[in-house]
Amino acid sequence: QKEVEQNSGPLSVPEGAIASLNCTYSDRVSQSFFWYRQYSGKSPELIMSIYSNGDKEDGRFTAQLNKASQYVSLLIRDSQPSDSATYLCAVLRRALTFGSGTRLQVQP
Amino acid sequence: NAGVTQTPKFRILKIGQSMTLQCTQDMNHNYMYWYRQDPGMGLKLIYYSVGAGITDKGEVPNGYNVSRSTTEDFPLRLELAAPSQTSVYFCASILGREAFFGQGTRLTVV
Numbered sequence: 001q002k003e004v005e006q007n008s009g010p011l012s013v014p015e016g017a018i019a020s021l022n023c024t025y026s027d028r029v030s031q032s033f034f035w036y037r038q039y040s041g042k043s044p045e046l047i048m049s050i051y052s053n054g055d056k057e058d059g060r061f062t063a064q065l066n067k068a069s070q071y072v073s074l075l076i077r078d079s080q081p082s083d084s085a086t087y088l089c090a091v092l093r094r095a096l097t098f099g100s101g102t103r104l105q106v107q108p
Numbered sequence: 109n110a111g112v113t114q115t116p117k118f119r120i121l122k123i124g125q126s127m128t129l130q131c132t133q134d135m136n137h138n139y140m141y142w143y144r145q146d147p148g149m150g151l152k153l154i155y156y157s158v159g160a161g162i163t164d165k166g167e168v169p170n171g172y173n174v175s176r177s178t179t180e181d182f183p184l185r186l187e188l189a190a191p192s193q194t195s196v197y198f199c200a201s202i203l204g205r206e207a208f209f210g211q212g213t214r215l216t217v218v
Contacts, residue, residue, distance in 0.1 A: 034207055043209040094158055096141050100150035
């Protein structure tokens with residue numbers, strides 16, 4: 001079992017829709033969780049971090065964490081074509097371990 | 109990518125040559141990481157450090173070495189370059205809720 005698992009996609013949603021990205025992790029002692037966005041040929045950029053169970057909202061983005069189920073998700077509301085990118089889930093204990101990423105395509 | 113500086117941005121090496129990829133951060137972050145990313149693939153952890161003087165191997169450490177003599181600097185050393193090390197290399201740093209990547213080094217070994 002991989003330490004951090006994501007569906008590789010592509011996930012295709014129409015413009016204005018909600019995109020839902022999911023991530024599961026295997027290390028129960030993981031402390032912090034991050035969502036990054038990576039455009040082709042660019043370095044990953046942090047969208048948001050979450051530490052506690054529940055939801056955390058930042059603009060159009062909502063991260064959800066469920067430590068009992070070892071599950072973290074990212075919702076993108078009112079998806080825009082500029083949101084088309086690969087979304088990376090990362091889990092921190094000492095090492096910062098990434099999933100393989102989910103490619104999101106937002107159709108105009 | 110405020111605060112994490114990687115140099116060089118591009119480099120071509122011949123097989124068997126050595127080089128050091130530099131990574132510097134000015135945010136006083138304790139945790140620093142080196143990753144490689146092959147085309148169309150995810151990020152693979154090479155080495156990481158949780159503070160000055162402390163380093164640990166990641167998923168793919170073979171062929172690389174690191175040191176962390178100061179909080180700011182975390183250089184990655186390739187001793188005998190091989191074609192399999194052709195990749196994009198990223199350095200990252202974290203402190204609490206702050207997490208940043210450098211802009212990457214694109215390395216080609218020929």
